[in-house]
Amino acid sequence: MQLPHQTVQTPVFMPVGTAGTVKAVSQDVLETLGAQIILGNTYHLYLRPGHELIRRMGGLHKFISWPRAMLTDSGGYQVFSLSKLRKVTDNGVSFRSHLDGSSHFFTPEHSMDVQMALGADIAMAFDECTEYPAEKSRAQESLRLTMAWARRSLDHHRANRHTVPWCEELGGQTQNLFGIVQGGTYRDLRRESAERLVEMEFDGYAIGGLSVGEPRELTMETIAEVLPLLPADKPRYLMGVGYPDEIEMYARMGVDMMDCVLPTRAARHGLLFTSEGRLNIKAKRYAEDQGPVDPECTCMVCQRYSRAYLRHLMQCGEALSGILNSIHNLAYYLGIMERVRKSLQPEG
């Protein structure tokens, strides 16, 4: 996948850098881990430090000093999950900041403006993430909104995407815009959503509204239903998923891109992913365990530190605990994708 800042090998896992930082992991470590693309959250960056400030700093890449690829979400998901007192109309969403209660109004056009100011390699259409469970009528109404907003997002983005901060510097290359398939757990709605988005000709397509509480079989069925409807020559991105076994399975099903806060969030709670399964580093049984987190892992944490030390750091609430746990979990997720990529390569 050719992006303005990086040619990305797919399938790829994208660490989540909500506020312009993958929590507790520095950019040079992300590079060492082989992260090719990271995600930024439009909602958070819009509120703090503000997209106009980031534009003046030359865009998100320069602001956070990340030379590789980036993707921003549309802000929609966080508006619906984090903000208070939101009110949805056809025009957009008014909401209050979860930080200071200040009032804001997001339309598809505004989401595009914010994302173009941030200047990630990939922006996402403004959508409504349909909750689970949702009645069919509710899912239908939600999808109607998402489809109308997709059209408006695309039109506004196509008309203005030359304004991203680095467009000139990178010889006229500019930001990609992906559409987001919604439709809840209803096959026909998902199908309709996919087909209409493909007609609009986005630069890539995402499957949204999954991993929001539905049973895993439904997640998989929905992915299996939607994937064949999306053009194979454009990136297919499954949003906000999931556990290691899931991301491996979905990558093998044909998903090109995935993101999830799980590796870093779980790390901060002491949950580590290993080739032998999950491990809660807080457990007493690791107190004197001199082995690495994962004997098969070659990451900088497993090469240097013992389970006993990591447990001690967690017990003490030391910052290094979150740092090292996050590095290991990210290495594990990125390693899964690397294995899948190798296994999918045609033999030479």
Place this chain on the structure above:
Amino acid sequence: MQLPHQTVQTPVFMPVGTAGTVKAVSQDVLETLGAQIILGNTYHLYLRPGHELIRRMGGLHKFISWPRAMLTDSGGYQVFSLSKLRKVTDNGVSFRSHLDGSSHFFTPEHSMDVQMALGADIAMAFDECTEYPAEKSRAQESLRLTMAWARRSLDHHRANRHTVPWCEELGGQTQNLFGIVQGGTYRDLRRESAERLVEMEFDGYAIGGLSVGEPRELTMETIAEVLPLLPADKPRYLMGVGYPDEIEMYARMGVDMMDCVLPTRAARHGLLFTSEGRLNIKAKRYAEDQGPVDPECTCMVCQRYSRAYLRHLMQCGEALSGILNSIHNLAYYLGIMERVRKSLQPEG
């Protein structure tokens, strides 16, 4: 200074790794920064994870994966500053843990046993840190205790120091023990303390009980008084001091070793040290400042990140804020010492 795990170039600044971690900075970064020796706090490590556990893990070096030199304090300072309900007798100090209220009893012999189990390259005699201000009679009584405890520390350490975890592995090399000069701000007491410790023949000597609230002139006078009394062929360590201008001045006065929590603690509060003076990275005026923290600094933070980004991280309470701020401040402190070392070298 030849130590079992590292030949240390002096004067040297020792980052403080209270609980077996220099807060928010990983060991590989400390190595990159050129840290030659780090400090561990006996009181904290004794309470958590416990010195016997660390002994079973092969000692502190192995437990935290730090191959270079380490020093542990005696625990005395924290017993007096952190613990609750302490009661001092000639035999030792009974106190309650600040963590869980559990009861403990430290004697000079016990402090030595704990420090030998931890197995740093340098252990410190058990002392009472005389508070400031202190009446002369109080300083005198405190010094009497410290001197008696120094004798007992030395005797117990000399008789048992072959038991440190790595003694055999390192061909019979073993732990050093330093005595600590106390005496408050009374010249005659300081002099008496220094002379009596030198007679006992420790492996090195520390000046304790400074930077505890006394005016800076008194700190300097005391150092100037004590330093000439200490043998020049043994390391001279000034404990718990101080600001950048102080550590430079004291290094030039002949102090070989210093430690202080200031660079890392200040970093977590957004106070950064630079060649242009102190800088509070939270300040609004850095919101769009694309320059590095310190234009003259070659550390990995100044080479990559802007003040604007560091301010943003701090505003958001992001973990990376503490990480990057700490790295810069440590680089600054270590850089001061490197400059002093170079300027003190005989010209070639």
